Amino acid sequence: MTVERIGIAGDGIAHWHDQTLYLPFTAPGDRVLAVPTAPRAKGCEGRVVGLIAAGTGRVAPCCHHFGVCGGCALQHLSPALYRETKLDGLRRALRRVGIDPQIVAPLRQVAVARRRVSLGLVHPRNRRQTGVIGFRERFRHNLVDIAECPVMEPALLALAMALRPLVPMLLPPGGRAEATLTRTDSGLDLLLTMPEEPPLPALEALVDFAHRHDLARIVWRSAAGDRPVIQRRPVRIVRAGIAIGFPPGAFIQPSETAEALLVDEVSAAVGGARPVLDLFAGLGTFGFALAASGPVHMVEGDPMAAAALAAAARGCAAATVERRDLARDPLPPEALAAYRAAVFDPPRAGAARQAEALARSTVATVVAVSCNPATFARDAATLIAGGFRIERLVAVDQFVWSPHLELIGVFRR
Numbered sequence: 078m079t080v081e082r083i084g085i086a087g088d089g090i091a092h093w094h095d096q097t098l099y100l101p102f103t104a105p106g107d108r109v110l111a112v113p114t115a116p117r118a119k120g121c122e123g124r125v126v127g128l129i130a131a132g133t134g135r136v137a138p139c140c141h142h143f144g145v146c147g148g149c150a151l152q153h154l155s156p157a158l159y160r161e162t163k164l165d166g167l168r169r170a171l172r173r174v175g176i177d178p179q180i181v182a183p184l185r186q187v188a189v190a191r192r193r194v195s196l197g198l199v200h201p202r203n204r205r206q207t208g209v210i211g212f213r214e215r216f217r218h219n220l221v222d223i224a225e226c227p228v229m230e231p232a233l234l235a236l237a238m239a240l241r242p243l244v245p246m247l248l249p250p251g252g253r254a255e256a257t258l259t260r261t262d263s264g265l266d267l268l269l270t271m272p273e274e275p276p277l278p279a280l281e282a283l284v285d286f287a288h289r290h291d292l293a294r295i296v297w298r299s300a301a302g303d304r305p306v307i308q309r310r311p312v313r314i315v316r317a318g319i320a321i322g323f324p325p326g327a328f329i330q331p332s333e334t335a336e337a338l339l340v341d342e343v344s345a346a347v348g349g350a351r352p353v354l355d356l357f358a359g360l361g362t363f364g365f366a367l368a369a370s371g372p373v374h375m376v377e378g379d380p381m382a383a384a385a386l387a388a389a390a391r392g393c394a395a396a397t398v399e400r401r402d403l404a405r406d407p408l409p410p411e412a413l414a415a416y417r418a419a420v421f422d423p424p425r426a427g428a429a430r431q432a433e434a435l436a437r438s439t440v441a442t443v444v445a446v447s448c449n450p451a452t453f454a455r456d457a458a459t460l461i462a463g464g465f466r467i468e469r470l471v472a473v474d475q476f477v478w479s480p481h482l483e484l485i486g487v488f489r490r
């Protein structure tokens with residue numbers, strides 16, 4: 078069959094009689110021999126067993142794990158096809174809700190360097206000495222034992238490689254865990270999410286590991302809560318000159334350069350409108366930047382992030398903080414009336430109910446930041462139905478080689 082296009086999840090889409098097949102790591106125009114594997118909601122996952130002829134937009138991928146590792150989906154596309162593919166899913170999502178895709182600005186690209194990454198750990202039953210650390214294979218639970226990764230900042234990759242020999246000590250044979258590695262402004266932070274407490278020799282080895290690799294902190298997370306293994310210094314990030322305590326595994330924008338770009342776009346769109354709301358504020362990426370020129374109210378649902386924000390806001394007279402679940406209990410139009418602008422940056426599920434309340438409010442400027450074109454389009458349509466027009470839409474390629482995209486939409490009445 079012939080691959081027609083790349084779908085929103087990064088897989089090539091082909092048709093075999095009436096069936097839609099999703100074929101990872103293929104390119105438009107590829108002529109392939111493939112077998113269906115598992116059914117999916119709207120078709121079937123497939124595996125390519127032979128490439129008969131390559132499509133014209135193919136290039137050699139830069140990582141030797143490409144084609145197995147599920148971390149990257151689009152490394153094999155030429156620069157022009159890559160840019161086109163990244164924006165294609167967004168344009169389709171916009172068209173579905175009646176927004177003219179011509180509003181989309183050219184893709185903003187940033188250097189590939191992730192400062193936050195989550196990796197799987199496995200102690201295979203059949204390999205007593207060596208653990209496995211890496212990303213999952215596409216459509217499978219198997220981990221790819223990575224030896225290289227062009228996506229991560231080199232310090233994160235070096236840390237992952239150094240962690241591998243400890244895995245058999247941390248986990249029983251057959252055991253699995255997750256490691257979240259983040260480069261904060263205090264250095265590297267490691268969160269290990271695993272059901273059982275590591276045995277004493279493993280805890281001692283982790284302490285030694287933290288000293289040898291100059292880690293800021295190691296935390297073990299289980300269903301019972303977080304337990305510090307070692308903290309060598311306070312763990313913080315600094316935003317607009319304000320130091321914010323970094324809760325284990327907390328969200329930060331994965332690329333430092335992309336974050337700077339997002340902050341510039343948001344600040345330019347909000348301009349001098351104050352007071353302004355920062356909804357789904359996280360650790361105040363946008364809020365503290367905006368607070369440099371007037372009052373900002375930051376709202377965040379996660380208890381640990383909200384507490385860290387509140388503590389940091391004591392050092393910033395223009396910032397106030399509220400902990401609130403904006404999915405269940407969005408700020409209503411009466412409360413929104415006090416603000417001239419609002420920024421929202423929700424998780425992938427979007428901000429459906431908060432967008433509805435903003436649509437019914439008197440707020441004049443809304444800046445929507447999103448990592449999911451589908452929910453962005455839905456929330457944008459809600460704002461437009463409430464009387465906003467979309468003035469600008471910028472896509473930032475912060476998740477390089479993945480199908481994901483970061484968006485900033487500017488809406489005004």
Ligand SMILES: C[S@@+](CC[C@H](N)C(=O)[O-])C[C@H]1O[C@@H](n2cnc3c(N)ncnc32)[C@H](O)[C@@H]1O
Pocket residue numbers: 328329330357358359360361362363376377378379382401402403404405422423424
């Ligand atoms: C994509 S992050 C954005 C964080 C921040 N704006 C930034 O740029 O770093 C989404 C944030 O929304 C928060 N969040 C998720 N669900 C929420 C909810 N129902 N109510 C309020 N905040 C929520 C998360 O804890 C997270 O901090």
